[in-house]
Amino acid sequence: MLNRREFLVATGASAAGLGLASLPHFSPLAALPLAKPDISLRIAPVTVEIALGVAIKTIGYNGKVPGPVLRTREGKRATVEVHNDTDMPELVHWHGQFVASDVDGSEEEGTPLVPAHGSRRYTIVPAPSGTRYYHTHMASKGELERGTFNGQFGFFYVEPKSEPGNYDQEFFLAAHQWGPSLAHKGPQNNGWEIAYEHASINDKALGHGEPIRVKKGQRVLLRFLNASATDDIAFALPGHKFKVIALDGNPVPVQAEVEILTLGVAERADAIVEMNNPGVWVLGAASDEDRGMGMGVVIEYANEKGEPAWVKPPKIPWDYTVFGGQAKHPEPDGTFDLTFKKIPGERVTFNRWTINDKSWPDTDPLVVQAGKRYRMIFRNQTGDTHPLHLHRHSFEIVSIGGKPTSGIMKDVLNIARFSEAEVEFVADHPGLSLFHCHMQLHMDFGFMAMVKYA
Numbered sequence: 001m002l003n004r005r006e007f008l009v010a011t012g013a014s015a016a017g018l019g020l021a022s023l024p025h026f027s028p029l030a031a032l033p034l035a036k037p038d039i040s041l042r043i044a045p046v047t048v049e050i051a052l053g054v055a056i057k058t059i060g061y062n063g064k065v066p067g068p069v070l071r072t073r074e075g076k077r078a079t080v081e082v083h084n085d086t087d088m089p090e091l092v093h094w095h096g097q098f099v100a101s102d103v104d105g106s107e108e109e110g111t112p113l114v115p116a117h118g119s120r121r122y123t124i125v126p127a128p129s130g131t132r133y134y135h136t137h138m139a140s141k142g143e144l145e146r147g148t149f150n151g152q153f154g155f156f157y158v159e160p161k162s163e164p165g166n167y168d169q170e171f172f173l174a175a176h177q178w179g180p181s182l183a184h185k186g187p188q189n190n191g192w193e194i195a196y197e198h199a200s201i202n203d204k205a206l207g208h209g210e211p212i213r214v215k216k217g218q219r220v221l222l223r224f225l226n227a228s229a230t231d232d233i234a235f236a237l238p239g240h241k242f243k244v245i246a247l248d249g250n251p252v253p254v255q256a257e258v259e260i261l262t263l264g265v266a267e268r269a270d271a272i273v274e275m276n277n278p279g280v281w282v283l284g285a286a287s288d289e290d291r292g293m294g295m296g297v298v299i300e301y302a303n304e305k306g307e308p309a310w311v312k313p314p315k316i317p318w319d320y321t322v323f324g325g326q327a328k329h330p331e332p333d334g335t336f337d338l339t340f341k342k343i344p345g346e347r348v349t350f351n352r353w354t355i356n357d358k359s360w361p362d363t364d365p366l367v368v369q370a371g372k373r374y375r376m377i378f379r380n381q382t383g384d385t386h387p388l389h390l391h392r393h394s395f396e397i398v399s400i401g402g403k404p405t406s407g408i409m410k411d412v413l414n415i416a417r418f419s420e421a422e423v424e425f426v427a428d429h430p431g432l433s434l435f436h437c438h439m440q441l442h443m444d445f446g447f448m449a450m451v452k453y454a
């Protein structure tokens with residue numbers, strides 16, 4: 001398959017000759033020669049039957065939810081064509097990748113919208129390797145059919161140059177909730193939050209669709225994604241443990257085993273499960289409410305039959321540091337001290353969120369110099385957890401909840417209520433890079449700032 005550059009070379013056309021020198025490389029499709037793209041995504045309404053009689057009308061990619069698992073080689077240029085068959089402009093964000101700001105999928109960074117009933121073509125160089133994903137980056141502002149409330153999400157697995165492949169089977173599991181409505185939760189002065197009716201892993205609710213079929217003795221790699229718009233999800237598989245090998249797609253220093261695997265919004269975890277307890281089991285949300293809505297999938301060993309078994313898991317809080325090392329961190333070149341607060345919505349509107357007492361678009365930019373290392377100190381002075389996401393960079397956890405750690409590289413850090421954490425990143429991808437809470441209502445209502453290169 002030819003990429004655009006190769007196509008131009010192959011046809012003898014020069015960029016200047018086609019007038020492309022003056023065009024950015026995300027030009028509308030009409031202006032480009034029609035080489036077949038490496039990746040083609042079509043955004044369109046879709047109906048997903050997650051359970052018998054439960055048909056979810058939403059918007060998805062290529063007629064399915066989740067979208068197709070995209071697999072490409074790290075560093076290998078790929079052309080992407082996005083068609084938007086909906087009535088609203090859209091954006092596809094390549095979450096966790098180091099792609100240019102003008103294709104990253106954030107309007108705030110300057111990525112042009114894919115117009116309603118229009119198309120755009122991009123070139124991306126997938127990196128870094130690991131379990132990434134793609135999703136819409138449109139705001140919802142409380143319109144619950146918009147943004148990450150809908151079915152626009154899918155895995156993007158960037159293959160490393162050499163793959164250890166130390167497993168017998170691999171499954172991609174994306175968790176999502178459906179049927180959002182406005183609800184009142186939390187303290188008396190709180191604003192609107194979200195309640196859901198249904199949940200699924202991939203396109204099926206628990207007990208519907210095919211089980212995951214395994215054999216005794218197999219090592220099964222589960223790649224989890226929390227594709228919820230708003231909620232943490234804790235997973236458990238009775239009788240088994242999750243050996244976490246990567247967080248947000250990045251290998252962890254210590255492959256620790258956990259009984260409960262908790263992911264904040266947009267987090268991923270790759271875990272190996274040794275299938276050594278034959279039976280039929282529920283792999284599901286630890287929360288009865290979430291699992292009752294359908295958040296789960298059946299694991300069925302060969303030659304085993306019967307009702308899937310669930311055993312109430314112990315309450316074990318998530319602790320990133322069990323996967324970390326003890327290396328010393330070099331002194332950073334600069335520090336950003338960021339305090340997060342909530343302005344309550346008083347039951348009549350949505351809560352607003354501030355970073356150092358300012359809400360987007362008035363938040364102060366974080367100005368960095370290329371090649372320097374920066375520490376971000378997060379002070380969460382709210383009663384909510386926040387999945388903090390930095391675009392176009394990975395960061396290393398330095399400390400969380402007062403515990404030091406090293407070597408855990410992530411693009412989302414879920415910070416607990418009323419707690420502090422520190423991360424560090426190297427400013428090695430010039431261009432605008434959004435920093436925001438990935439909880440849809442939080443990013444919609446102020447919880448964003450921009451990293452700018454000086």
Ligand SMILES: [Cu+2]
Nearest residue numbers: 386437439442
């Ligand atoms: Cu938040």
